[in-house]
Amino acid sequence: MKTSEVPGRATARSGGLARIAGSFQFDGPRHGAVVVLVAVLVFAALRYDRFYSPFHVKAFLSSTDVVCIGLIAIGMTFVISLGEIDLSVAGTAVLASIVAAMLAPHGLAVTLAGAVAVGFVVGAVNGSLIALLELPSFIVTLAALLALKGLALILSGNDKIPVDFGTQLVTFYDGSLGQVVPYPFLVLLAVFLVAWVAYSFRAFGRHVLAIGGNRLAAELMGLRVARSRFTAFLITGSVAGLAGAFLTAKTTSGNPLEATGWELNVIAAVVLGGTLLTGGRGSVPASLVGVLLLASVFEVLNFENGQGALTIDSNWQNVVRGLFLLLIMVVQAGITMRGEHLQRRRIRDQLAVARPIRPVADSG
Amino acid sequence: MSPVATEMQPAGAPPTAGPDRRHPTRTIGHQHGVWIALALLVLANVVLTDDFLTLSTLQVNLTQMATIVIAAMGMTMIMATGGIDLSVGSLMAIAGAASGYLLLSDTTVFGGGWSGVLLIVAVGMLAAALFGSFNGFLVAHLRIQAIVATLVLLIAGRGIARLMTNGRLFTFDNPELLLLGRGQIAGLPIQALIMVAVVVVTLVLVRLTTFGRYVIATGGNERSAHLAGVPVRRVKYLVYTIGGALAGLAGLLSVAVNGTVDAANLGLGIEFPVIAAVAIGGTRLTGGNARVLGTLGGAALMQLLAYTLIRHDIPKEVANLVQAAVIVAAVAMQRRKRV
Numbered sequence: 001m002k003t004s005e006v007p008g009r010a011t012a013r014s015g016g017l018a019r020i021a022g023s024f025q026f027d028g029p030r031h032g033a034v035v036v037l038v039a040v041l042v043f044a045a046l047r048y049d050r051f052y053s054p055f056h057v058k059a060f061l062s063s064t065d066v067v068c069i070g071l072i073a074i075g076m077t078f079v080i081s082l083g084e085i086d087l088s089v090a091g092t093a094v095l096a097s098i099v100a101a102m103l104a105p106h107g108l109a110v111t112l113a114g115a116v117a118v119g120f121v122v123g124a125v126n127g128s129l130i131a132l133l134e135l136p137s138f139i140v141t142l143a144a145l146l147a148l149k150g151l152a153l154i155l156s157g158n159d160k161i162p163v164d165f166g167t168q169l170v171t172f173y174d175g176s177l178g179q180v181v182p183y184p185f186l187v188l189l190a191v192f193l194v195a196w197v198a199y200s201f202r203a204f205g206r207h208v209l210a211i212g213g214n215r216l217a218a219e220l221m222g223l224r225v226a227r228s229r230f231t232a233f234l235i236t237g238s239v240a241g242l243a244g245a246f247l248t249a250k251t252t253s254g255n256p257l258e259a260t261g262w263e264l265n266v267i268a269a270v271v272l273g274g275t276l277l278t279g280g281r282g283s284v285p286a287s288l289v290g291v292l293l294l295a296s297v298f299e300v301l302n303f304e305n306g307q308g309a310l311t312i313d314s315n316w317q318n319v320v321r322g323l324f325l326l327l328i329m330v331v332q333a334g335i336t337m338r339g340e341h342l343q344r345r346r347i348r349d350q351l352a353v354a355r356p357i358r359p360v361a362d363s364g
Numbered sequence: 365m366s367p368v369a370t371e372m373q374p375a376g377a378p379p380t381a382g383p384d385r386r387h388p389t390r391t392i393g394h395q396h397g398v399w400i401a402l403a404l405l406v407l408a409n410v411v412l413t414d415d416f417l418t419l420s421t422l423q424v425n426l427t428q429m430a431t432i433v434i435a436a437m438g439m440t441m442i443m444a445t446g447g448i449d450l451s452v453g454s455l456m457a458i459a460g461a462a463s464g465y466l467l468l469s470d471t472t473v474f475g476g477g478w479s480g481v482l483l484i485v486a487v488g489m490l491a492a493a494l495f496g497s498f499n500g501f502l503v504a505h506l507r508i509q510a511i512v513a514t515l516v517l518l519i520a521g522r523g524i525a526r527l528m529t530n531g532r533l534f535t536f537d538n539p540e541l542l543l544l545g546r547g548q549i550a551g552l553p554i555q556a557l558i559m560v561a562v563v564v565v566t567l568v569l570v571r572l573t574t575f576g577r578y579v580i581a582t583g584g585n586e587r588s589a590h591l592a593g594v595p596v597r598r599v600k601y602l603v604y605t606i607g608g609a610l611a612g613l614a615g616l617l618s619v620a621v622n623g624t625v626d627a628a629n630l631g632l633g634i635e636f637p638v639i640a641a642v643a644i645g646g647t648r649l650t651g652g653n654a655r656v657l658g659t660l661g662g663a664a665l666m667q668l669l670a671y672t673l674i675r676h677d678i679p680k681e682v683a684n685l686v687q688a689a690v691i692v693a694a695v696a697m698q699r700r701k702r703v
Contacts (some may be wrong), residue, residue: 129692139643139695142636143688150684158681264450264515271512278650315523315531322520326502329513333506 032335033273033286036328037293040300048303054180062173062182064250065295068093068243069262070188070288073269074195075239077287078232080270081199083212083279084130084137086233089240090262091148092122094255096244098152100169101161101254108168112245119241120234122148127233131226137233145263152256161254173249184246191239196284208232212279269294272328297324397697398645398661401690405668413675419551421671426556427621429667431456433559433660435614435634436641437566438496438607440659443642444570445600446583446651447503447510449607452638454521455492456615456631461528462491463616464625467536481540488619489612495521496608497601504600518635525627533626545620555617562610567656576654579603583651641666644694665694 044051060066072089079086096115103114122144129140163170176182199205207228211218219225248254267277273290275282301320409416435452442449449455463484495517502513547554570576578599581589590596611631619625643649644665645658669690673683 133696135692135695136643136649138649139640140692142640142643143691146684146691147688150681150688153681153684264518268512268515271509277509277511315526318523319520319527322516322518322523325512325519326516329502329508329516330506333508337507 031274031339032331033289033293035335036331037289037296040293040296044296044300044303048300051303057180058176058182060295060299061185062176062250063295063299064243064247065265065298066291067182067184067188067246067250068259069265069269069295070291071191071239071243071246072236072262072266073273073287073291074188074192074284075236076266076270077195077273077275077282077284078199078205078208079137079236080267080275080277081208081212081279081282082229082232083215083277084229084232085267085277086126086137086141086236087263088122088126088141088144088148089236089243089266090259091145091152092119092237092240093244093247093262094257094259095122095148095152095155096241097248097258098156098161098254098256100245100248101163104163104167104169104248108172111167111169111248112242115245115248116238116241119237119239119244121237122241123234123237124230126237127230130233131229149256156254156256158256160256163248163252163254165252169245169249170252173246184249187242187246191242192284192288195235199284204228204231209280209282212281214280265294268325293328294325297328397694398658398665400697401694402661402665402668405665405672405690409668409672413672423548423551423553423556425664425667425671426559427553428671429663430553430555430559431614431618431631432634432637432641432667433663434562434617435611435631436638436659436663437562437656438603438610439638439642440566440645440647440654440656441570441579441603442510442607443639443647443649444579444583444651444654445603446586446649447600447603448514448639448649449496449499449604449611450511450514450635451495451499451517451521452607452611452614453631453634454517454525455495455608455611456618456634457522457525457627458495458528459488459492459612459615460619460625460630461525461627463488463619464529464534464627467538467541467625468534478540481538481544484538484541485613485616488616489609492612492615493605493609496611497605499608500601500604503604504597522627522632525630529625529627531628533624533628535624537623541620542623545617545622555621558613558617562613563656563660570654570656575599575602580652580654583653585652637663637666640691644691662694665690 050056072093076086076089096118099118100111100115103111126137126141126144129135130137165171173182173184177186199208207218207223210221210223211225211228215225244259247258251258269290270282270287271277271290272293273283273286273288275286275290298321301324415421435456439449439452466480466484466487499510499514499517502508502516503510506513544554544558549557570579578589578594581592581594582596582599586596614634615631618630641663642659644662645660646655646662647653647658666687669687670683673686678686
């Protein structure tokens with residue numbers, strides 16, 4: 001008992017750095033992802049000469065794994081924090097991608113507006129069914145995925161729609177700031193900032209977390225639950241629409257068979273970031289970290305393949321991808337458990353500090 | 365500490381289980397929405413489709429849904445604990461690949477016959493159960509969220525299966541195994557009989573055994589279940605293992621139907637129809653209830669719908685739209701009224 005008192009008091013009394021360190025709340029899943037991301041990036045720097053070359057940085061930051069998955073993951077953070085899920089994002093993206101390919105000759109603004117509008121409408125339909133009719137989001141969005149893929153096939157006439165290289169959409173996507181930071185990545189950053197503010201510094205984000213944490217309590221508190229849930233699906237729909245336009249730009253075609261499995265990549269990224277699927281806890285920066293983590297791990301694998309150190313055929317590649325995902329999760333699980341352990345110990349230490357003041361001392 | 369209820373509510377959710385005295389019609393819709401939708405679809409078919417009420421219609425539909433239902437039985441238990449298994453399709457492929465080793469050599473080593481088939485099935489199910497237990501380990505012991513934990517095997521599992529078969533597709537002519545997939549007893553496909561047996565066993569397991577109560581308690585409120593003495597970890601570990609074994613059985617049946625082992629396509633994308641069947645059946649994704657018969661109804665509804673659309677020459681893309689609408693409608697019927 002005596003020994004555990006000392007560190008608690010020392011942290012509280014000494015100022016400066018120790019105080020900051022003392023107030024630092026270790027949040028296992030979130031900080032675990034950052035630690036692993038840094039480790040992966042350092043590993044890449046040490047192992048590959050060209051990983052941080054401007055050319056590769058630009059290629060990496062404009063890949064669909066970063067831009068499209070990132071955009072959707074930011075939106076998905078709201079839905080998952082509510083304790084809901086949106087499986088329809090890949091369908092939304094692919095339908096928006098077809099629409100964007102059709103609108104591409106009419107200029108950038110029209111194309112992006114059209115794609116986002118598609119996503120907005122999809123989000124509104126999903127949101128109405130889920131928030132107003134109280135249908136389970138998993139089923140509604142699963143059905144929507146099926147329907148949207150069907151719509152994309154009908155609209156495209158079951159074929160690719162090519163997009164001209166000279167269209168504003170494609171030149172915008174290929175453009176970059178100082179040959180390093182691609183414009184689509186800047187768009188991602190802008191969306192990220194807006195979402196971060198809305199999530200962490202505005203009432204909307206608090207409402208989302210409150211509803212995700214305990215819906216009944218949120219209702220009894222008088223929060224407009226239906227409205228927040230509806231809005232969250234509008235957000236995922238809209239960002240998925242934007243991601244669809246960027247997909248068209250990246251592949252210079254609207255292809256109804258693209259974007260398969262995106263929903264799982266997005267969910268994996270959000271969860272790796274540390275957002276709880278059961279709702280009530282999450283953060284937008286954490287989701288971005290999750291996206292970058294997943295993308296850089298896959299990129300490292302590509303480099304490993306390209307270096308010829310080990311040539312991996314596609315079967316092995318999937319096995320290795322799975323194993324990497326596993327490795328990250330196990331490391332994170334370890335960090336989480338360690339973090340929880342530390343947190344428990346800190347609470348115990350604080351109790352130990354408080355105990356002499358309170359006359360009743362129990363071992364709880 | 366209260367005894368374990370048959371159906372538990374997650375914290376914060378309004379009470380929904382049990383007959384609602386104030387809304388008798390809503391209760392019927394809630395409890396039997398799937399069956400009402402199914403009955404309506406059958407009626408529509410009787411009127412609209414030629415030669416619908418024949419034995420061959422029943423045979424075709426039962427054959428098509430058998431693998432999905434068998435895999436969905438495991439999924440029902442997994443989802444009842446609040447988990448999910450995205451890797452079912454990959455587990456099916458692994459089971460097929462594992463049995464492939466025996467299929468290539470069975471005529472010489474086991475002299476064929478039913479004992480050989482039994483061994484093939486046992487090995488396939490065991491292999492899939494092994495990988496399923498790996499899922500269980502990740503979820504139960506490392507406490508990784510199920511949707512990402514099983515994503516690992518969804519991605520890697522098919523690669524493993526293809527490596528096991530060297531990426532090749534091979535055909536076999538084991539007569540007993542083919543009979544298992546294509547044979548009939550009293551006009552009913554053997555597959556369908558196996559399906560019924562699996563459903564009955566699952567029903568007994570969920571409704572009449574302590575394990576079943578544990579499953580539902582774990583999904584209802586894991587913490588209170590743990591405090592009440594439910595071995596939560598072991599329960600979770602076991603449902604993924606059982607789910608793996610059943611996915612393996614489903615995989616072997618589709619191998620038996622096709623007469624080929626094709627690790628690249630066996631069970632590819634089956635996770636969505638399986639999960640849809642469970643969810644349409646009324647099992648909540650958050651866990652705490654297990655509607656075994658509902659899952660059967662959900663799978664039947666999806667299958668009959670696909671069959672109806674194909675029979676009326678509706679293009680696949682339009683069929684997708686119709687299926688989506690019916691899924692939503694079926695779920696809307698069992699909508700729960702919120703307080």
